[in-house]
Amino acid sequence: MAKSLLLISRQAPWSGPGAREALDIVLAGGAFDLPIGLLFLDDGVFQLTSGQNAKAVQQKDLSANLQALPMFGVEDLFLCAASAAERGIATDALALGEVKVLTAPDIAALIDRYDQVITL
Amino acid sequence: MAAVLLIGSVMKFAIALFSAAHAPSSRRALLFAQAALASGHEIVRLFFYQDGVYNAASSVVTPQDEQDLPQQWRAFVSDNRLDGVVCIAAALRRGVLNDEEAQRYQRSAVSVEAPWALSGLGQLHDAIQDADRLICFGGA
Numbered sequence: 001m002a003k004s005l006l007l008i009s010r011q012a013p014w015s016g017p018g019a020r021e022a023l024d025i026v027l028a029g030g031a032f033d034l035p036i037g038l039l040f041l042d043d044g045v046f047q048l049t050s051g052q053n054a055k056a057v058q059q060k061d062l063s064a065n066l067q068a069l070p071m072f073g074v075e076d077l078f079l080c081a082a083s084a085a086e087r088g089i090a091t092d093a094l095a096l097g098e099v100k101v102l103t104a105p106d107i108a109a110l111i112d113r114y115d116q117v118i119t120l
Numbered sequence: 121m122a123a124v125l126l127i128g129s130v131m132k133f134a135i136a137l138f139s140a141a142h143a144p145s146s147r148r149a150l151l152f153a154q155a156a157l158a159s160g161h162e163i164v165r166l167f168f169y170q171d172g173v174y175n176a177a178s179s180v181v182t183p184q185d186e187q188d189l190p191q192q193w194r195a196f197v198s199d200n201r202l203d204g205v206v207c208i209a210a211a212l213r214r215g216v217l218n219d220e221e222a223q224r225y226q227r228s229a230v231s232v233e234a235p236w237a238l239s240g241l242g243q244l245h246d247a248i249q250d251a252d253r254l255i256c257f258g259g260a
Contacts, residue, residue: 003249010260018260021170021210028241034249116254120138120170 004035006114009044013062014054019047022120023065030072037076037114038069039107040099045083048094063095070098078102078110131161134251136244137172139258141180141189146172149257150192157200165203165247168236172258173211176204179231197235205247208238 007026011018022044029036040048047062054061069077077099084091084101091101102110111117133156139145156163168176175193182188197204211232212221218232232238248254 005245005248017210017213018170024209025169025241025244029245032242032245034245116248118136118254118256119259 002034003115004037004113005029006037006039006111006117008039008041008111008117008119009047010042010119012043012046013052014057014059015043018120019044020062020065022118023062025118025120026074027065027068027072030069030074033073035076036074037078037110038074039078039080039102039110040083041080041107042083043087045079045087045089048079048096048099049089050093050095052095066096069096078107080104080107131156131253132164132251133161134164134167134244134247134254136167136169136254136256137175137258138170138256138260140171140174141177143171143258145258146175146189147187150189150196152255152257154196163200163202164250165205165243166197167205167207167244167247169207169210169241169244170258171214173206173214173216176206176211176236177216177231178233179229194235202235204236205239205243206232206236207244208240211238 007022009019009022013019026036026038052063075098077096079091079099079101081101081103135149135153137146137149153163175190177190180190216231217227217229218238219230221238222230
């Protein structure tokens with residue numbers, strides 16, 4: 001059986017290529033049909049805010065890549081409730097529909113469930 | 121008996137490096153890799169991603185009284201005949217090119233040579249599947 005991988009994405013979408021490169025690992029894993037999960041933690045939750053204007057900061061929009069996750073078979077998407085609350089992000093209006101909102105104990109259990117973890 | 125115990129406990133490691141050559145985490149990654157081999161373990165692949173690609177750059181010039189980490193990585197990978205892979209997309213974005221890519225994009229600077237190979241993220245996933253443990257250095 002294939003080993004599962006949890007990617008913990010902690011970078012804001014406009015802080016450099018970090019968020020995009022983290023997402024690329026997930027999409028590549030999905031393309032290979034590997035069991036892969038994606039957790040948005042800390043500033044990573046900014047990736048899911050709706051109504052972003054990438055052009056205003058001369059960047060390419062990351063949300064199109066995020067929308068591709070289901071197409072790549074990646075459906076285990078998670079968001080840290082505390083990270084969102086700390087940043088004033090409402091979890092009922094996220095840019096991505098199927099995200100499970102998790103508490104700290106949920107996250108501990110989540111990390112425990114995966115064979116391997118990458119934090120970026 | 122000791123040999124049997126050693127064989128029984130050999131681990132296959134995949135090592136991912138995300139930080140630039142001057143970062144302390146990159147030095148720790150090399151020390152870990154050296155210790156893993158010295159203890160009889162196996163390294164299935166080294167995968168350099170994000171700013172980690174700079175560790176494979178032959179264009180890095182380190183002051184004489186400082187550790188030349190790219191050179192140390194090069195020697196370590198060559199001497200132990202390891203599989204050292206640099207993510208091609210991350211490398212291109214940062215101007216870390218091998219001869220083939222420099223020609224493809226008509227750039228004059230070549231900074232990645234053997235023993236490094238430029239390849240895709242599939243090589244990271246492949247290593248993760250093959251290894252008992254994935255050890256990451258320099259992530260966020």
